[in-house]
Amino acid sequence: MSAPVPRLSPSVEDYLKAVFALTRRDEAAATSALAESLGVQPSSVTGMVKRLAGDGLLEHVPYRGVSLTDRGRHEALRILRRHRVLETYLTERLGFAWDDVHDEAERLEHAASDRLIEAMADALGDPSHDPHGAPIPTASGEIEPMDFPSLAQCVPGERVTVRAVPDEHGDELRAMEARGLRPGVRVTIQEWGHGDGPVTIRVGGDGAPTTTVSVDLARRILVAQGDEP
Ligand SMILES: [Zn+2]
Incomplete structure (x- = not known):
């Protein structure tokens, strides 16, 4: 070292x-x-x-x-690791809601020592993703690529699995929570609205009720297409 x-x-x-x-x-x-x-x-x-x-x-x-630069990227990944480990620890261990951790992590990521972050990651069993589905960079600075399409790139009838949702806005996360939209959930696109109208989707299995999301939000929800888990 x-x-x-x-x-x-x-x-x-x-x-x-x-x-x-x-x-x-x-x-x-x-x-x-x-x-x-x-x-x-x-x-x-x-x-x-x-x-x-x-x-x-x-x-x-x-x-x-x-x-x-390589050094800049390494530093950026250290900060992202701190942010995402903090969000995971706050939700999993301290009972924070997923819509309530981003702002805390924004503040704490600048203050927490690497030693504290590694102790939190250890206590969590070295998690690979944060509560919003974003990959947590490893301590050595590797990160899983996030080259998934967005929900807005899918066509009616297509079945997809949510991989990651945007985490900056608490009200958006609460709206997604109310619709059951979280990483790992299956979604079927029912229909596109006219112009920039909302997208109708079915969250869960075939009998599940339909709901809508705005096109703007659909552009920021990342999904795995086909039968990928
Ligand atoms: Zn966050």
């Missing part, structure tokens, strides 16, 4: 996490997209990006924005 790595500041950690999320499908994160996801002005992003590039955490992709 090398000497302990000095901790990054909470705002640096949030930048790295945001770039990681934005570059999951794209090569680079544009400054404007980064500003939007962090809820800050584009002008303040420019300065921070310069600083993080100077620190070897980000690199510029000409005309496209920024991407993480």
Whole structure:
């Protein structure tokens, strides 16, 4: 083991996490997209990006924005591990509801030591996914790819299994909970609404009642198609 790595500041950690999320499908994160996801002005992003590039955490992709260096990616995965282990511990061991853990984890991820996180992961039996279905990076920095299609990419009649749901909004999670929509549940697409109208789905087996979700939410629910578990 090398000497302990000095901790990054909470705002640096949030930048790295945001770039990681934005570059999951794209090569680079544009400054404007980064500003939007962090809820800050584009002008303040420019300065921070310069600083993080100077620190070897980000690199510029000409005309496209920024991407993480290997070191930046490693740090982003450490923060994601902290976040997701915390969410899992809060729900499994402390009785928090799944709609009530994201904001706690957003705060604690910057404060919890790696030692505390590893003790929590140990106590949980080293979980592979958080309560919302997102993969937990390993302590050595590997993460299962999340290249699943969204519910919005499915066609009527198709049967799929929910793999992950968005976790940022408590009200959305409560609405999904009320519909029985959680990771591992089977869903059949019944019909698409007109234009951007809601999608009608059946949650559970053939006799289960139908319900609707907005197209916006359907785009953010990841599913496994066919008979994949
Ligand atoms: Zn979360």
